[in-house]
Amino acid sequence: MANDLPRRCVAEALGTALLVATVVGSGIMASRLTNDIAISLLGNTLPTGAILVVLITMLGPVSGAHFNPVVTLVFALRREIDARPALAYVVAQIVGGIAGTFLAHAMFELPILQASVTVRTGAGQWLAEVVAAFGLVFTILAGLRFRSDAIPWLVGLYITAAYWFTASTSFANPAVAIARALSDTFSGIRPVDLPGFISAELLGALLAMALAGWLLAEPKPIRQMQAAK
DSSP: OOTTHHHHHHHHHHHHHHHHHHHHHHHHHHHHHOSOHHHHHHHHHHHHHHHHHHHHHHHHHHHOOOOSHHHHHHHHHTTSSOHHHHHHHHHHHHHHHHHHHHHHHHHTTOOSSOOOOOOOOSHHHHHHHHHHHHHHHHHHHHHHHHOGGGHHHHHHHHHHHHHHHSTTOOOOOHHHHHHHTTOOSTTOOOGGGHHHHHHHHHHHHHHHHHHHHHHTOOOOOHHHHHHHO
8 A cells, every 4th residue: 555655645636636626717717707696606516516526436446535634634533544644645635736726727817826815714604614524524424334335426415515504615625725725716715714714624524523433333233232231
């Protein structure tokens, strides 16, 4: 597995890059096609959910398709990935996400280097990110427990829904948040607002891991329960 780490990291970087390019690029396209913010958000939502299904299906067999530092952290804490590859994954995700932002800017002939001025802060936004990350990680863990074959669709559909029921439009991903801070477009976030978002995402992921560890545990056999008594 150590010899395979470069291939896995490239898959993580590529997947995160294409995810961010979709988020940022569809936001730019939507804002150019309409002045209606609700329609723009819909135009941002559907491509994001769709690309997640595609990316997880294609790259899941290569790297596990984390594309998200909090997902990698949870798997590391569950001892399903070692510390060294986990750190490599996170670096690949952040680098890939930034590359995805630059790619979106290049495609739409915008300045490559930007810094967002979109304000995304406050208790409601932070709570929304706790909820967004909690739901994403819980969806992944529950999918692994009961329907691993359906995870691409579960994640894609969850993010599609979370765009609309969370006040933050469901970033749920520190690498994506960092990348979006470098885009002064529809999907941007001020760099100064990143610490609150990332802290909330970490908290949500850890809460999901804790709950899933108890709620989704395999029930003990009846004989084992009787012996324990």
